[in-house]
Amino acid sequence: MEVRAFAKINLTLEVLGRRSDGYHEVRTILQTIDLADRLVVQPAASLQVECDDPALSGEANLVWKAATALAKGRGIVPKARISIHKNIPVAMGMGGGSSDAAASLAALNRLWDLRMAHAELAQVAAGLGSDVPFFLWGGTALAQGRGDEITPLPTLPSTQLLLVCPADTIPQKTARLYSLLTPAHYNDGANTLRLVQVLQQHCFSSSLLSNVFEAVAFGAFPSLERLRQQLGRIAGAPPRLSGAGPALFCLPATPEEFQQAERVLQGEGVRAYLVNTVARGYALDANCN
Numbered sequence: 001m002e003v004r005a006f007a008k009i010n011l012t013l014e015v016l017g018r019r020s021d022g023y024h025e026v027r028t029i030l031q032t033i034d035l036a037d038r039l040v041v042q043p044a045a046s047l048q049v050e051c052d053d054p055a056l057s058g059e060a061n062l063v064w065k066a067a068t069a070l071a072k073g074r075g076i077v078p079k080a081r082i083s084i085h086k087n088i089p090v091a092m093g094m095g096g097g098s099s100d101a102a103a104s105l106a107a108l109n110r111l112w113d114l115r116m117a118h119a120e121l122a123q124v125a126a127g128l129g130s131d132v133p134f135f136l137w138g139g140t141a142l143a144q145g146r147g148d149e150i151t152p153l154p155t156l157p158s159t160q161l162l163l164v165c166p167a168d169t170i171p172q173k174t175a176r177l178y179s180l181l182t183p184a185h186y187n188d189g190a191n192t193l194r195l196v197q198v199l200q201q202h203c204f205s206s207s208l209l210s211n212v213f214e215a216v217a218f219g220a221f222p223s224l225e226r227l228r229q230q231l232g233r234i235a236g237a238p239p240r241l242s243g244a245g246p247a248l249f250c251l252p253a254t255p256e257e258f259q260q261a262e263r264v265l266q267g268e269g270v271r272a273y274l275v276n277t278v279a280r281g282y283a284l285d286a287n288c289n
Helices: 062-074 096-111 118-126 173-180 190-200 214-220 224-234 255-265
Strands: 002-018 024-042 047-051 080-085 140-145 149-152 160-165 248-250 271-276 282-284
Touching: 002 096, 002 190, 024 096, 024 160, 024 190, 024 271, 047 062, 062 080, 062 096, 062 118, 080 096, 096 118, 096 282, 140 190, 160 224, 160 255, 173 214, 214 224, 224 248, 224 255, 255 271
Parallel strands: 047 080
Antiparallel strands: 002 024, 002 282, 024 080, 024 140, 140 149, 160 248, 160 271
8 A cells, every 4th residue: 555644844832941851841733734745554464764875765764663562562573664755854853754753653543453552553653753743643733742632623724835945954953943043032932822813713824824933944054044044035924934944834825926936046946835734744655456
């Protein structure tokens, strides 16, 4: 079977403070977009995880950990060949690895005929990473706690956005960005709750988009500030950071803005995409052979 694993952006991301378990308390609104990795899942004599990026093959991939955790919970031996075709840029703040893991849980639940309920899969997903549970739902959702407490929200109407990914990131990116936050950056998450109220009225306001990491990311990533300024001159909507970055998005956007961004950024190693918001976390092929 084939399954598409969609990327995400953060419409808001606020940090409320540091938790006693060492994690940070967050309040964020997540939104899936139709930029997606493709997973091919089929029966095999043992567990195999392959990726067209060789550095992401094998036991280090979160998909491997998802498969072994799912099998262990049901007392079975994990047997499947999972091939991952990457389209979501790695380490950009769009959750590609987490999305792959969630999609593999859904596919293996069917392949192994486990018949686990959505809530049961979410428990396995939470043990893999803070944002893995979200991708079992996808669409528009509020995430709280470590980011694993998911509340689905009314779906944002399909909207085009301009997405750009720099050529480089930094080692241990997420940990590094969190280390740059100070208590002065923490707040009560009120802006996220305001956008929740707007979405519950089946409306949307781009003026409420925000991300706490914008206060530190543009000094941490090489050339990111210059990229933001370039996009600001192209797009009608201000560039926003996704997750801990360094991906930037402008929402809404037009095909003309995308074409102009491609021209301006050509030769700089920056990848530009014109994508749409979607109401799913994954798309599982109904045909199983």
